[in-house]
Structure formats: C-alpha cells, structure tokens
Amino acid sequence: MNIITPWLRSYVPNIPVDDHQLAEDLTLRGIAVEGIHSLAPNSGHLFEMDITTNRVDAMNHYGIAREAATIYNLPLAPFNIKLPIGTLVDEPFSVTIAPEAKGLCGRFTVQVIRNVTIAPSAGEVKTYFEALNQKLISNAVDASNFVLLGMGHPTHAFDLDKIEGGILVRLAHKGEKLKLLDGTERTLEADDLVVADHKKALALAGVMGGWDSMITPETKNILIEAAWFDQASVRRSSRRHGLHTDASHRFERGADFNAAPIANALVAQLILQHGGAEGQLNGKLEGELIDLIDPEVAARTATRPPIDLSVKQVQRHLGTTLTPEGITSEIVAQYLTSLGCELLLHGLRDDLAVYSTRLPSWRLDLEREIDLIEEVARVYGYNRFANTLPAPGVVIAQPTQAKEAAVRTRLLALGFSEAVSSTFAGQSDADLFYQPANLGAPYLDSEMWASSERRPHSSSPQATVPMENPLSEEASLLRPSLIPGMVTMLAHNLNRDVKEVRLFEQGQIFTGTIPADSTFISEVHETAQLSLGLTTASPQPTAPLQIAADAPFFELKGVIESLLSLFTLPGGPHAAIFTPEVPAWLQPGRSATALLNNRPIAYFGELIHTQKETRKLRQPLYLAQIDLAALYNLPLKKVTAHDLSRYQAVERDFSFVFADTVQWQAVSAAIHALAIPELQSLKPIEVWRDAKKYPGVYSLLLRTVFQSNDRTLREDELTDFWTRIIAALTALGGTIRDGANETSK
Structure with a gap:
C-alpha cells in the first residue's frame, strides 16, 4: 500500500527526522518501507509499504502515524470530529440484524444525511488523492475512500431513496441475484452475508456495494454505513465470487470493532464539509447515529480480558541491550501505552512492575504475554540488543535429537536432499491425503479407503485443523499430512526441467480432537512424520529381478527398510512386513504399506494416476509417508563391529x-x-x-x-x-x- 508523508505528519506534526530517516526507522520496527518517491517539490514523499497480514491496524495513514508516535515518544493527534446535532425524527430509521446473521455482523452503524449536493471533492481530499494517484469520483464516494485510507475502516454510502423499508443484515437466499458496483451480476449462495432492504439485497457485506443503491449525481439523501463483519464470512464470499477489494482485504484480517462509529462520523463530517454553498454545510444530519452491537462479538474482540505482563519476563526474554540502563518498567509502559494498551500496575516481582494490560481493539494479533514482549522488542529496536551467546544449560537437546540425526544422515547418504514445505494445506489436499486414523492407528484396508463415508469430515473425532485467518483457500488448514507439500515440491522441480529429484522432509502434522458434545476442536495434536519424494525420467534397475519401470518403487522400499534397520524392531530385524492395501492417494498395484506389529508404519508407492493427470505432471511421482512418532518410540540400534572371518564361505x-x-x-x-x-x-x-x-x-x-x-x-x-x-x-x-x-x- 502507499502512504504519503504530508498526510502521515498531519497526525504526528513534530516528527524530528526527515522522511528518509523516518522510512528507515519504521522499517527497523517491522513496518517495512520498500520504496520512497518524491512528490511535488517540498511536498513530501510517497512510501511504498509492505505491511504483514497480521497488522491490519497499520494498513492506513493513522496506523503508521501511531507507530511513528511510539518510536519518537510523541503525542498522536486524535480525530477531530465535530458534527452538528441531527434534526429530530419521530421514528428512527429501521435497522435490523437477522437472527441467522448473529455473530457474522457484530456491529452495524447507520447515519442518515438529507439534502446533500453531489459534487467533486476539494481541499485535502483532492490534494491527498492526487498525490496517491487515487481516482476521484464524488464528494460522497471519496469521503468513504478517504476514511479507509486515513484510519483504515471500510464504510459505504447508499442512496437512501433507493432503500425500500429499512436495512436488514441477513444471509442471502440461494440463487438470489445482486448487481455489484463493478457492473457484474452475481448469483448468491445461502451463506453469503448481505446488507439488504426489506425487498432486495443492496450489498455483499464487507466486499462490495450494489449497483441499484449506488451514489449518483442525482442523489439527494444518503445513508452512511460502517460495520464489523466476521472474517471467515467475508473471506468465503470474497473467494467464492472472485472479488478482492480494499474492504474485504481488511475485514478478512480482522477489523477494529470500535472503529465503526468513528469511521461513520468521519465520513459524515467530510460530506457535510464538501459540496455545499460557501460557509454552509452540505446537507443535514437526520437523527442520531444508530449503533447495533452484538455483546458476544464485542467480548471476544474489543473487550478481551487483560493480560498480565511482567517486566522481569520482558528482561529475561529480550536479554542484554547496548545501553546500560536496559529495558526498564518505564520504557515498557511508554511503548505499550503509545501503541494503545492500557496498563494498570498489578504488583511487583523482584522490584519490577507487573502490569495488567488491557489490549486495544485494533490489535487482534495480541493474545499472550509473549506478544506484548515482542512489541516492546520491536519498538525498542532489534539493532539495540547486544549479541550474546545462550547461557550454559539453556539449550537442551530434545529426546529425539539423536534419532532425527540418524534418519537425516541415512537419507543424505542414500542420495536424498532435505526440503521444507509449507505448514499449511488446502481442503482438497486434506481430503485426499489425510488418513482419518493417522499412521500408527489400526490398519485400514483398501475397501475402507475407497468408501467416501469413511473419509475424514468435519464431525470426525480426529479432524483437520482450520486456520482462524487463512491467507488463501490453498492454505486454509494446518497440514494433516506432509504429502501435499512433497507433491508440490516435486512438481516445482519438474516444471523447471529438473527431472531427477530425491527429497525428504521431517516435520509435524496437525490434527484436532472434537469432543462428543461439541462441534469445535478442543485440542490440537502434533505428530512427527517423514515424507519421501522421488521422480526420475530414466529409472534404472538396482537388482536383477527388477524391471526399469518398477525401480523407483523398489528404491523407496529399500529406503524404508534401511531406515527401519536403524532401530531395534520388536520381533527382530525382519518384523516389518509389506501388504498391497494402500490409501486412496497411491496407485493400486504400484504401492504398498509397511506394517510393524500389524500396524502401519509407512505408506509408499506411485502417486495415483488421476492426480498425475490433474496436476499435469510430466512423469510419475513416487512418495512415502512414514510415521516418525511411532519409529522414535523405538530404541536406536547400537552399531557393533565384528572381525572378518578367515574361513571359506x-x-x-x-x-x-x-x-x-x-x-x-x-x-x-x-x-x-x-x-x-x-x-x-x-x-x-x-x-x-x-x-x-x-x-x-x-x-x-x-x-x-x-x-x-x-x-x-x-x-x-x-x-x-x-x-x-x-x-x-x-x-x-x-x-x-x-x-x-x-x-x-
């Protein structure tokens, strides 16, 4: 996103450094400025910003100004809202949130303005928009966009005279039609959240307004809406209809619950100030702001319980600084207060403060004490910490370290390269590659795998783990298997003409437990697994009984046997047996399952041909999934050496x-x-x-x-x-x- 420094400095007038130093200081605090461009002479600069997805609060000028005020310990100018008293009405405008939309629309604010003149924008709106190369439309529409760029909360202006009866926030009717502002007509699904009147849908909530109620030059009466919509609901509708807007980008990442009334008032103020006769307001407010609030949504967003923060813990985690005084209680309080936290002295620990910290409504990414400690470190500046080695005894080897090293060394010796894939997966990959019982559970035969009724689904006691705020549909789950990532990495190499690839990955997969009396995951489990991937354009037999086409399968089988030989197996070195029954993602007849004590320890073989065709792979992929958690429960085999026999064989x-x-x-x-x-x-x-x-x-x-x-x-x-x-x-x-x-x- 783009930020212009004149607008930024209007919120923090006394920043003591020039724009280039400001850009460097922001970047060192995690608010990255990737490019600096001069505006007109002596008119400041335009910053090209790279804001991470968890910092939706910084995706606007006011949010960046808050960061600058914190860095330089300066006051942040409050929003100067001065609205006239609205004319009295006998009955307020009708606004209702339907019962089925409970939780999806946590807050909905409405303000009516009558007798408005639609005109071109002027003043700071025009100046700032021209500097940003932002399209100017009209004073009413530009006011909404100005507030979005200024303080970050999406709003929308409706032509009041085109609204029939009142506003109803509800779920769409399946098959319902809605023409959007981009001129396209969309067919809605039953779980699309819409802002409607008593007869028709007016807007796709949190994504885009509708054509039939848009502001036109003939508009005289306006209804301003600012709301809070559920992240998942907005994301679902946005992805389904192929729409990514400035509004959906922010709602999907968690909007500020308390920002809606402020944003609504700012839009109203801008409309009243621009377009009227000289010295007169452009229209009149009707009634007071209508503000509907869902207390349950407010409790989990704006009024979350406070977090205890110990300055002793801050010092312990962050270590030695380059300055003698280090990080004091005063510095911690200064930084967090400037960022919007409310600190109450809760007690002392080793003569250092323990604060009860109330979190700001715009920082949903702050959830634990360690998050607050990270904020202190970020604002203080990572470059101001001394380079020190961990104290003796701080680094403790994990119990499985020797076993991990043995597996890694053996695979490297066998010609495989270690790789790391994404921790996330999409639903389609999870449906194919996730075993409901997981490796190490009682064995499942091929008929069971072939039955769709046995496949994992959301009500399974061991379910996949959805992300609360996924970046995309392809990364909507914590991975329940390493195989999708391995397939992606092999395909990546093939698409770049690398035809001989051998990869392995040691990593964690994630599953969740759903209690019998609930539909929500109560506990997330991590399980160690190993995936192997092999593809070759010219397979070579490695044994006299092999044919070339089967060589990769037997190579994988040999690798698995070699890994098993590192451990003392119950039942002796030949305890592992192989069976042809395999899960659905492997090609029958060219794959197998390794069993240890009649329980699966590994699945391996050729990727099923339908997936090869779907993914447009140029040559077969051979994959293995090994249950490291079960393998690591076994002791490593002790290496012994014997003298070579001097007698004839x-x-x-x-x-x-x-x-x-x-x-x-x-x-x-x-x-x-x-x-x-x-x-x-x-x-x-x-x-x-x-x-x-x-x-x-x-x-x-x-x-x-x-x-x-x-x-x-x-x-x-x-x-x-x-x-x-x-x-x-x-x-x-x-x-x-x-x-x-x-x-x-």
Whole structure:
C-alpha cells in the first residue's frame, strides 16, 4: 500500500527526522518501507509499504502515524470530529440484524444525511488523492475512500431513496441475484452475508456495494454505513465470487470493532464539509447515529480480558541491550501505552512492575504475554540488543535429537536432499491425503479407503485443523499430512526441467480432537512424520529381478527398510512386513504399506494416476509417508563391529515352486526363524512365472551363503543346514523344482 508523508505528519506534526530517516526507522520496527518517491517539490514523499497480514491496524495513514508516535515518544493527534446535532425524527430509521446473521455482523452503524449536493471533492481530499494517484469520483464516494485510507475502516454510502423499508443484515437466499458496483451480476449462495432492504439485497457485506443503491449525481439523501463483519464470512464470499477489494482485504484480517462509529462520523463530517454553498454545510444530519452491537462479538474482540505482563519476563526474554540502563518498567509502559494498551500496575516481582494490560481493539494479533514482549522488542529496536551467546544449560537437546540425526544422515547418504514445505494445506489436499486414523492407528484396508463415508469430515473425532485467518483457500488448514507439500515440491522441480529429484522432509502434522458434545476442536495434536519424494525420467534397475519401470518403487522400499534397520524392531530385524492395501492417494498395484506389529508404519508407492493427470505432471511421482512418532518410540540400534572371518564361505542355491499367495517375507522369515548363526546372506536370484502353462504358481531361485568365524564348515554341518531349510520351505507349501541344478562352492 502507499502512504504519503504530508498526510502521515498531519497526525504526528513534530516528527524530528526527515522522511528518509523516518522510512528507515519504521522499517527497523517491522513496518517495512520498500520504496520512497518524491512528490511535488517540498511536498513530501510517497512510501511504498509492505505491511504483514497480521497488522491490519497499520494498513492506513493513522496506523503508521501511531507507530511513528511510539518510536519518537510523541503525542498522536486524535480525530477531530465535530458534527452538528441531527434534526429530530419521530421514528428512527429501521435497522435490523437477522437472527441467522448473529455473530457474522457484530456491529452495524447507520447515519442518515438529507439534502446533500453531489459534487467533486476539494481541499485535502483532492490534494491527498492526487498525490496517491487515487481516482476521484464524488464528494460522497471519496469521503468513504478517504476514511479507509486515513484510519483504515471500510464504510459505504447508499442512496437512501433507493432503500425500500429499512436495512436488514441477513444471509442471502440461494440463487438470489445482486448487481455489484463493478457492473457484474452475481448469483448468491445461502451463506453469503448481505446488507439488504426489506425487498432486495443492496450489498455483499464487507466486499462490495450494489449497483441499484449506488451514489449518483442525482442523489439527494444518503445513508452512511460502517460495520464489523466476521472474517471467515467475508473471506468465503470474497473467494467464492472472485472479488478482492480494499474492504474485504481488511475485514478478512480482522477489523477494529470500535472503529465503526468513528469511521461513520468521519465520513459524515467530510460530506457535510464538501459540496455545499460557501460557509454552509452540505446537507443535514437526520437523527442520531444508530449503533447495533452484538455483546458476544464485542467480548471476544474489543473487550478481551487483560493480560498480565511482567517486566522481569520482558528482561529475561529480550536479554542484554547496548545501553546500560536496559529495558526498564518505564520504557515498557511508554511503548505499550503509545501503541494503545492500557496498563494498570498489578504488583511487583523482584522490584519490577507487573502490569495488567488491557489490549486495544485494533490489535487482534495480541493474545499472550509473549506478544506484548515482542512489541516492546520491536519498538525498542532489534539493532539495540547486544549479541550474546545462550547461557550454559539453556539449550537442551530434545529426546529425539539423536534419532532425527540418524534418519537425516541415512537419507543424505542414500542420495536424498532435505526440503521444507509449507505448514499449511488446502481442503482438497486434506481430503485426499489425510488418513482419518493417522499412521500408527489400526490398519485400514483398501475397501475402507475407497468408501467416501469413511473419509475424514468435519464431525470426525480426529479432524483437520482450520486456520482462524487463512491467507488463501490453498492454505486454509494446518497440514494433516506432509504429502501435499512433497507433491508440490516435486512438481516445482519438474516444471523447471529438473527431472531427477530425491527429497525428504521431517516435520509435524496437525490434527484436532472434537469432543462428543461439541462441534469445535478442543485440542490440537502434533505428530512427527517423514515424507519421501522421488521422480526420475530414466529409472534404472538396482537388482536383477527388477524391471526399469518398477525401480523407483523398489528404491523407496529399500529406503524404508534401511531406515527401519536403524532401530531395534520388536520381533527382530525382519518384523516389518509389506501388504498391497494402500490409501486412496497411491496407485493400486504400484504401492504398498509397511506394517510393524500389524500396524502401519509407512505408506509408499506411485502417486495415483488421476492426480498425475490433474496436476499435469510430466512423469510419475513416487512418495512415502512414514510415521516418525511411532519409529522414535523405538530404541536406536547400537552399531557393533565384528572381525572378518578367515574361513571359506559356502554358497548354496535352492530352487522352489510356490503358490502365488506365498510372499517373500514368509520365505525369508521361515529361513531366519531357523536361527542358523552361520547363515550370512539370503537373497532371491531369479523369479520365473508362466501364468498360462503353470497358473497360480511361481518359481523362486534363492541363494544362501554360510560362513563361520572360528572354523571351516564341515560337510555334515552344511547338509544339516540345507536339510532344515528345505524342510522349512516345504512347510510353506513349496516344492523343489524338477531338474533343479543345485550347486555349492
């Protein structure tokens, strides 16, 4: 947004620095000035500002002036509102907030002005607008825009004679039509909040006014509206109808509940002052300001409970300053009072003040003591703190630090690069990638995943966590899975012609608990997870039994097995088994689930083809989601080293025919269950299948290696080993393949 210094300095006349130093001082306090442009000679400068989304109070000249007054310890000029007494009326203008709009419209103010002359704006409105390159329309419309740029609260002026019956703030009727000021006609939904009269909708609340009640050169009587609308309601309507206006930008981020009557009065004052005959007012006020207030909304915005602030805590958190006196109780009180807080001495702690701090209505971003401490640090200036190292013992390693380091080191060694994605996700991604029971919960089969009735929804005991004030629909939730972020990062690389990508991310996912007697989340849970992402344009087999197209899947499987090998698994190193049932975001037949104690520890495989087409991906993506929380509950395996054997190793091949239902895990587990200490290696060499000639079976050639650390193995020992292995495989239903050529070396 743009700010001009003449307007800014009108609120703080005695700023002791020039505009360039002012811009630097504001930037150091988090109110960033990204560009400075000279206006007409000796007319000041225009600041290009970058205001963060949580500081809606600073998205106007008065808000920036408040920051300047705080920095330089100067008084901030109050709004000079001088309105004449309105003419008496027998019955006030009718204004009603419908019951279904309760909570969505927390405050609604109305002022009627009659006998107005619509004319071009003059005076400071014209001067400031020309400096800002702001379009001038008419005195009534410009007054509303002037107040928005000046003190930050949206208002709207209606042609009173086009309002039938009175004002009714209500929800729209589904399918109701409304022509807006931009000339477009919108079809409204049932949850769109509108300002209406007794017959029709007049405006999309908090977003844009309507065409049929707009101010025209023929307008004689005006109704000025200034209100407080719910953030989520405005955002929903704004996104649905593709409208982003100056008003919606502010309402979506949390407007000042107490600003509505002030803004209304300022607009009325400007209209009365501009357009009338010389020395006369432009119209007459009718009646007093009508001000409807919802006490529940007021309680959670303008009259929030005070926060206790200890100066001792301020000093502890902020540390040593470059000045000897440091941050004193007086400095804390000065800064916070100037920012709009009301401080009451609540007591002493170590001879330092403890204040009960009442928060200003325009700072909804202040919620805790640490927020106030941050404000003190910001205004004091981060550049005025000494560079110091933490005291011994202050930094404490987390219990999982060694395990995180082990996982990170192993993945880096396997050729993966660490990445960090957004902590937020959209609803569509959450619907696809969020497991209702989460990893580590009882296993869900593919039929359960395929049923839409089993998918997560808002009434689930473990629900997704919506943001109170999201930046966009694509970032409306705290992420319930790392997979959407991983998909985005892989797609980002592919779209820039990076075709070989291997990424991993260790991070937290978020879910919420909804009590049985409530529809709101009572507690938010964080769970550690790991996501892996792999894509390649030219997959290369890494084992003799692989085909090129399957290589990425088996690479992911190998990575998961390698990570599991870092931990002492319950049931031994081969406790993990793999099953083909997978969640809905993985392609059936090209994905699997790793189970540990019959509970999912990881899902992995190829992203489902429909998502590849929807996201216009140039090549397949292979993804894995691993439950780090469950993995970190296991102890790290202690690394041990053994001397290499000096005695000869003996290889023996076994060729068996098995039913298709017998998986490799069963074969491996059966052989390892024999507990032959001399068995050093077991691996499949060849799988052969002829579905037409030998349906339902396959042939497996596996190789074993035996070796002792203290002797040369005798023939009778080897014969015993081989006999036991043949018996174990036969017990699985296997038969020795006819004509098998078994050799030993």
